[in-house]
Amino acid sequence: MPTQTLIIGGGAAGFFTAIQRAEYHPDEQITILERGKGVLEKVRISGGGRCNVTHACWDPRDLAKFYPRGGRELLGPFNNFACGDTMGWFEDRGVPLKIEEDGRIFPTSDTSQSIIDCLWNTAKAKGIKVLTKTKFTDLEAPSPDGKWTIRTSAGELTADRLIITTGSNPTVWKLLAKIGHNLIDPVPSLFAFNTKDTRLRDLSGVSLPWAQLHIEGDKLKADGPLLITHRGLSGPAVLRLSAWGARDLAPSKYNFTLVVNWLAQRPVDVMEKLNALKLSEAKRQVSTRAYFDLPARLWKSLVDAAGIAPELKWADLTKKQLQALTDQLTAARFNVAGKSTNKEEFTTAGGVDLREVDFREFRSKVHPTLFLAGEVLDIDAITGGFNFQAAWTGGFLIGRAA
Numbered sequence: 001m002p003t004q005t006l007i008i009g010g011g012a013a014g015f016f017t018a019i020q021r022a023e024y025h026p027d028e029q030i031t032i033l034e035r036g037k038g039v040l041e042k043v044r045i046s047g048g049g050r051c052n053v054t055h056a057c058w059d060p061r062d063l064a065k066f067y068p069r070g071g072r073e074l075l076g077p078f079n080n081f082a083c084g085d086t087m088g089w090f091e092d093r094g095v096p097l098k099i100e101e102d103g104r105i106f107p108t109s110d111t112s113q114s115i116i117d118c119l120w121n122t123a124k125a126k127g128i129k130v131l132t133k134t135k136f137t138d139l140e141a142p143s144p145d146g147k148w149t150i151r152t153s154a155g156e157l158t159a160d161r162l163i164i165t166t167g168s169n170p171t172v173w174k175l176l177a178k179i180g181h182n183l184i185d186p187v188p189s190l191f192a193f194n195t196k197d198t199r200l201r202d203l204s205g206v207s208l209p210w211a212q213l214h215i216e217g218d219k220l221k222a223d224g225p226l227l228i229t230h231r232g233l234s235g236p237a238v239l240r241l242s243a244w245g246a247r248d249l250a251p252s253k254y255n256f257t258l259v260v261n262w263l264a265q266r267p268v269d270v271m272e273k274l275n276a277l278k279l280s281e282a283k284r285q286v287s288t289r290a291y292f293d294l295p296a297r298l299w300k301s302l303v304d305a306a307g308i309a310p311e312l313k314w315a316d317l318t319k320k321q322l323q324a325l326t327d328q329l330t331a332a333r334f335n336v337a338g339k340s341t342n343k344e345e346f347t348t349a350g351g352v353d354l355r356e357v358d359f360r361e362f363r364s365k366v367h368p369t370l371f372l373a374g375e376v377l378d379i380d381a382i383t384g385g386f387n388f389q390a391a392w393t394g395g396f397l398i399g400r401a402a
Helices: 012-024 041-049 060-064 071-078 083-092 113-125 170-178 236-244 267-280 296-305 319-330 386-400
Strands: 004-008 029-033 097-099 104-107 129-131 136-140 148-152 155-159 161-164 183-189 191-194 207-215 221-228 232-234 255-261 332-337 339-341 347-352 370-372
Touching: 004 012, 004 148, 004 155, 012 029, 012 113, 012 161, 012 386, 029 155, 041 113, 060 071, 071 386, 083 097, 083 104, 083 386, 136 170, 148 161, 170 183, 170 347, 183 236, 191 236, 191 332, 207 236, 221 236, 232 236, 232 332, 267 319, 296 319, 319 332
Parallel strands: 004 029, 004 161, 029 129, 161 370
Antiparallel strands: 097 104, 136 148, 148 155, 183 347, 191 232, 191 339, 207 221, 207 255, 221 232, 255 332
């Protein structure tokens, strides 16, 4: 009788793991269990429906730095399968990829369906069985004969090898704790910041190509593109800050002071430029046109916040007003009160304790026939295709495991 391998979770990690197992161990009978009516749903919606497959980061040491949790553990695995390997894998199977200016990698078709079709068709061709609308409800650790017992909404299953790729699933975490794994309490990561600050009123949709952020009274800082939303602030810079600060920000219930440098420039340099404008634009009203390549609506809002009247001309600015404008441009303080889910980018920091996993094969140290990949582990990354890369890497190493 062939070895029975059961994979719980029909997402990116689950499918990639199944395909790798089938390639390295063609004698195994592999089944994917998915509680939803469809598979690869996160792949479908990721990257705005285009699927950010991975990132153009070729050095494993650099790649590991994009993971607030798990970077150290992933360094070794990335030396075996990383971003270039992911590109090669999909392109070898008929999915051409492209690298965008910010380093994100997408299918040239600009649709996630290309990735879904590749994974689904490859799995089907290799005889992998997929059971949808089948909820995983309970499990028992291996019996003396080495068999896992898995209870589902469709009945009881047994397996010689169990692979869990369910993502951030509290029910599954509880079941893993039941069989001896330690769980790191989950907290949200990759979220937007809510603020009702009047400076942002009517500015929803305004974006900046690069800004610097930091949490007042903390070492947490990040930079990158910034987006003003109807609830506050979002964009890559905010998401990076929320990822690195996921555990630090949770105890305060996401109430803190955010300091924004809209220009990503030193205050002394900005003050020097403002003094130059005071001379060169002397007869022009300060608020009539934007400077520093800022969006006009944002410039006017910051000028008003600096206490500069709309009719005031550059020549009439006092030292105090120039300093106030410098502060608004380089150190604007916002009281953040809560967070918002950032569409499909929402993820969780937490999961199976990484000390209980052998990352040479993503094998459980508690049960040697149990493997774990994806966000069921206490691994998460910033945006840019890095969470998917961790899934591909884990799937590859589980696939070739003895």
